[in-house]
Amino acid sequence: MNENxxxxxxxxxxxIHLPPFHFADNDGIKESSNCTLIPSWVSGGLFPVxxxxxxxxxxxxxxxxxxxxxxxxxxxxxxSNLEQLIAREIRNCDVCGRHVLWTRPMYxxxxxxxxxxxxxxxxxxxxxxxxxxxTHSAIPCSFCAEAHQSKIRETHSWCGTLxxxxxxxxxxxxxxxVTEENSQDCxxxxxxxxxxxxxxxxxxxxxxxxxxxxVQEVLDSLNTIKERLLSICGASSNDVQTIxxxxxxxxxxxxxxxxxxxxxxxxLSMYSSTNDTIxxxxxxxxxxxxxxxxMWVMARSHWSxxxxxxxxxxxxxxxxxxxxxxxxxxxxxEHLHIFIKRYCLVRVSPSTHxxxxxxxxxxxxxxxxxxxxxEYALDTLQVPTMKEVIEASDSDSSIQSAITLWRRATHIxxxxxxxxxxQQQSLHIRFHSKMNKSYYAFLPLSLSKLKHSCAPTLLMxxxxxxxxxxxxxxxxxxLAWLTLHSxxxxxxxxxxxxxxxxxxxxxxxxxxxxxxxxxTCGCERCQYERQENINDIPAQQLKRLGDIAMQQSRFEExxxxxxxxxxxxxxxxxxxxxxxxxxxxxxSSANFSKLGHxxxxxxxxxxxxxxxxANTNLEKHADISVILQKQNAYRTIQHLSSDDVTSSxxxxxxxxxxxxxxxxxxxxxxxNAPVITSIECQxxxxxxxxxxxxxxxxxxxHYAVPTTDIPLHDLADLKPWFYDVWSQRIRPLLRDQFKLxxxxxxxxxxxxxxDAFVVRYDANGGQRNLPPHYDESTHSFxxxxxxxxxxxxxxxxxxxxxxxxEVAGGMISFCGGELLHSGDSVVKGTRYVIVAFCxxxxxxxxxxxxxxxxxxxxxxSGFSFGFSF
Ligand SMILES: O=C(O)CCC(=O)C(=O)O
Ligand SMILES: [Fe+2]
Numbered sequence: 045m046n047e048n049x050x051x052x053x054x055x056x057x058x059x060i061h062l063p064p065f066h067f068a069d070n071d072g073i074k075e076s077s078n079c080t081l082i083p084s085w086v087s088g089g090l091f092p093v094x095x096x097x098x099x100x101x102x103x104x105x106x107x108x109x110x111x112x113x114x115x116x117x118x119x120x121x122x123x124s125n126l127e128q129l130i131a132r133e134i135r136n137c138d139v140c141g142r143h144v145l146w147t148r149p150m151y152x153x154x155x156x157x158x159x160x161x162x163x164x165x166x167x168x169x170x171x172x173x174x175x176x177x178x179t180h181s182a183i184p185c186s187f188c189a190e191a192h193q194s195k196i197r198e199t200h201s202w203c204g205t206l207x208x209x210x211x212x213x214x215x216x217x218x219x220x221x222v223t224e225e226n227s228q229d230c231x232x233x234x235x236x237x238x239x240x241x242x243x244x245x246x247x248x249x250x251x252x253x254x255x256x257x258x259v260q261e262v263l264d265s266l267n268t269i270k271e272r273l274l275s276i277c278g279a280s281s282n283d284v285q286t287i288x289x290x291x292x293x294x295x296x297x298x299x300x301x302x303x304x305x306x307x308x309x310x311x312l313s314m315y316s317s318t319n320d321t322i323x324x325x326x327x328x329x330x331x332x333x334x335x336x337x338x339m340w341v342m343a344r345s346h347w348s349x350x351x352x353x354x355x356x357x358x359x360x361x362x363x364x365x366x367x368x369x370x371x372x373x374x375x376x377x378e379h380l381h382i383f384i385k386r387y388c389l390v391r392v393s394p395s396t397h398x399x400x401x402x403x404x405x406x407x408x409x410x411x412x413x414x415x416x417x418x419e420y421a422l423d424t425l426q427v428p429t430m431k432e433v434i435e436a437s438d439s440d441s442s443i444q445s446a447i448t449l450w451r452r453a454t455h456i457x458x459x460x461x462x463x464x465x466x467q468q469q470s471l472h473i474r475f476h477s478k479m480n481k482s483y484y485a486f487l488p489l490s491l492s493k494l495k496h497s498c499a500p501t502l503l504m505x506x507x508x509x510x511x512x513x514x515x516x517x518x519x520x521x522x523l524a525w526l527t528l529h530s531x532x533x534x535x536x537x538x539x540x541x542x543x544x545x546x547x548x549x550x551x552x553x554x555x556x557x558x559x560x561x562x563x564t565c566g567c568e569r570c571q572y573e574r575q576e577n578i579n580d581i582p583a584q585q586l587k588r589l590g591d592i593a594m595q596q597s598r599f600e601e602x603x604x605x606x607x608x609x610x611x612x613x614x615x616x617x618x619x620x621x622x623x624x625x626x627x628x629x630x631x632s633s634a635n636f637s638k639l640g641h642x643x644x645x646x647x648x649x650x651x652x653x654x655x656x657x658a659n660t661n662l663e664k665h666a667d668i669s670v671i672l673q674k675q676n677a678y679r680t681i682q683h684l685s686s687d688d689v690t691s692s693x694x695x696x697x698x699x700x701x702x703x704x705x706x707x708x709x710x711x712x713x714x715x716n717a718p719v720i721t722s723i724e725c726q727x728x729x730x731x732x733x734x735x736x737x738x739x740x741x742x743x744x745x746h747y748a749v750p751t752t753d754i755p756l757h758d759l760a761d762l763k764p765w766f767y768d769v770w771s772q773r774i775r776p777l778l779r780d781q782f783k784l785x786x787x788x789x790x791x792x793x794x795x796x797x798x799d800a801f802v803v804r805y806d807a808n809g810g811q812r813n814l815p816p817h818y819d820e821s822t823h824s825f826x827x828x829x830x831x832x833x834x835x836x837x838x839x840x841x842x843x844x845x846x847x848x849x850e851v852a853g854g855m856i857s858f859c860g861g862e863l864l865h866s867g868d869s870v871v872k873g874t875r876y877v878i879v880a881f882c883x884x885x886x887x888x889x890x891x892x893x894x895x896x897x898x899x900x901x902x903x904x905s906g907f908s909f910g911f912s913f
Contacts, residue, residue, distance in 0.1 A: 497537035599629035718853025814867030821881035824860030833873030
């Protein structure tokens with residue numbers, strides 16, 4: 045097994061955003077390579093129109109500014125609510141100037157419910173109204189009808205002239221103006237000069253749409269229809285956020301397809317050639333039947349209206365005969381629906397880069413933020429893409445400034461505090477629903493071959509990672525694939541379901557709902573979780589499953605998977621490393637506040653790393669070497685296996701030399717009791733700065749919330765000193781503060797360092813602050829190395845203030861994995877601190893051999909670290 049995720053040289057690494065792409069299609073399918081994004085019905089957005097290579101459309105857009113404003117893709121793409129949707133559709137009749145609803149901005153048609161109509165007749169005509177949205181149909185003006193007859197419809201969209209009634213249309217056509225511009229346009233497409241003026245409808249920004257003809261009726265009726273759909277789905281309007289979306293996306297997609305013979309034929313032939321369970325299980329769920337019927341009637345009646353109007357314009361008489369031949373039968377409509385649901389529609393995850401999600405969530409959950417500051421913070425939340433970061437040189441100033449922006453934005457979340465009001469709560473909910481909104485995408489047909497997997501290689505996401513939920517405008521979002529593992533291009537796997545974090549049963553229930561009741565997922569993850577032919581799953585696939593479990597914080601499962609791999613591939617350092625990391629994950633997620641220790645997992649992880657490093661049969665592993673350096677610097681293993689545990693000979697008296705906060709979860713040393721002297725502080729700063737002259741300060745050691753730091757284990761001249769300080773002064777103090785029993789004979793738990801580093805904050809550039817976060821530790825300490833700066837300090841959110849020792853050498857210690865905290869912005873000068881991530885865990889030696897850790901460690905013989913290599 046290859047160490048780097050089984051990737052080949054040309055593989056695209058994990059964590060990269062790719063634009064939507066096509067898989068090669070043997071049938072030479074020509075489709076837009078973009079997936080169509082379908083926002084939710086509930087949010088009022090319908091779907092973006094893909095004009096593809098419609099040159100005439102683009103040409104016209106450029107020429108006419110007003111039309112451009114009205115009909116740009118952006119305008120059509122999405123609307124955030126029904127009112128907006130309707131308001132955008134209000135235009136003036138080209139003849140009488142009356143405000144009318146324009147049912148489709150790009151196409152020529154009109155819908156004018158009159159005030160005298162009864163509610164029920166409006167409701168009856170609404171399916172057609174909606175239908176017109178859903179299929180690119182229009183009643184062409186006479187110019188467009190000519191264009192249509194000249195068989196140039198494919199390359200020419202309707203002109204967009206709008207009349208509020210037949211009477212106005214006649215007047216308009218009689219008085220039509222011919223301009224130089226549109227006459228040129230006509231000669232380009234081989235037509236006689238047009239009779240009509242092109243697209244001179246205006247958007248009147250001042251229109252109050254309530255005053256416009258028919259608006260309220262349409263709004264009401266749309267809501268009526270929505271309610272009806274929901275009731276068919278068995279949902280109340282309170283559930284709309286969860287139920288409306290998928291149903292709507294599905295129907296919009298199916299109805300869209302019905303407007304294209306080619307798509308219908310293609311989909312039906314794909315359906316009939318599919319020989320998997322879809323055929324055996326073709327029936328609809330009973331809950332769907334009524335809805336599908338209703339949609340079929342709606343789509344069909346629209347189709348009928350469209351064709352009779354076309355006939356009327358072309359031949360002067362209505363002829364409905366071709367309807368049955370061209371519109372899919374109910375039977376076929378049902379098949380289309382099933383096929384699309386199972387193969388063409390995928391849920392799009394709104395999450396993007398983990399960094400962005402992390403920051404965004406923190407911002408959203410912060411109660412100490414005024415509305416405008418939160419808006420500002422979200423607005424300035426711009427993070428470079430992974431690709432940009434990888435490709436950018438260190439000196440790339442745009443990346444640097446983007447990172448600075450991000451940090452500044454997140455920092456606002458605690459800089460300005462105000463009490464949490466109801467208004468803020470609702471804002472929070474609004475933002476949250478905005479961020480977490482689900483979308484569906486209609487895949488190009490060639491992509492419908494992609495297989496579902498619960499451990500997918502690709503995840504369809506909003507955005508390409510460059511902009512984090514920056515604005516209210518959904519059309520700023522783009523679709524992209526996120527590679528969850530290194531991707532070589534041959535893998536056919538994507539996720540059909542929204543929540544990959546669910547367990548086997550929940551995932552399968554969801555899949556059966558989507559794919560039919562006898563669908564059984566055959567992906568490796570389900571195979572593994574069902575314990576079915578596990579030995580047949582290649583080690584490389586299993587490693588992926590383990591890594592996914594790690595990403596989803598299912599650490600115990602990850603440990604088990606890595607164990608399974610080691611049975612067949614016993615000498616893989618990468619898997620051992622991953623297994624130790626899963627122990628560390630379990631240490632962080634152990635129920636610390638209840639147990640007061642990490643169930644032995646921290647200690648277990650350290651032992652595993654040390655044993656792997658000592659095993660000469662195993663390849664050297666870069667990450668394990670770093671862990672070993674830390675173990676040596678802080679003597680973690682020596683401490684566990686020697687009498688060091690008993691040493692309590694310190695010359696530091698902790699008695700009452702510190703203040704405590706938050707029920708002894710946070711401590712600050714008194715000014716007269718620093719843990720190191722100011723001379724020692726100066727030495728640390730000098731040593732770190734000297735070292736940084738050769739290597740620079742690191743800025744990416746901690747993934748989600750990186751500090752600008754130098755690890756202490758890299759500072760050779762300081763290592764012995766730091767160990768002395770740790771064992772003689774700091775550790776005894778922490779034992780005292782966190783009540784780890786002060787005598788060695790009764791002590792069953794102790795505190796260990798996992799990582800320690802010197803951090804530099806600089807008001808004049810570089811890093812000024814650290815965003816809100818939890819540490820990867822149970823406990824952390826921060827030692828101030830200087831005081832000649834302004835701002836700064838460790839902001840503990842529950843405390844609602846920053847703690848800052850007033851003397852160099854002063855220390856803050858706190859439950860870093862449990863309390864949200866941040867590094868406050870330094871506004872003047874440079875701040876240096878030592879930060880250490882620690883774990884309180886069991887002392888694992890003869891004294892504690894019967895501790896409860898043994899029950900969960902997976903080993904039966906006490907607390908053993910015996911791994912078979
Ligand atoms: O700068 C500080 O005081 C906080 C640092 C911190 O929380 C960290 O490095 O994890
Ligand atoms: Fe921290």
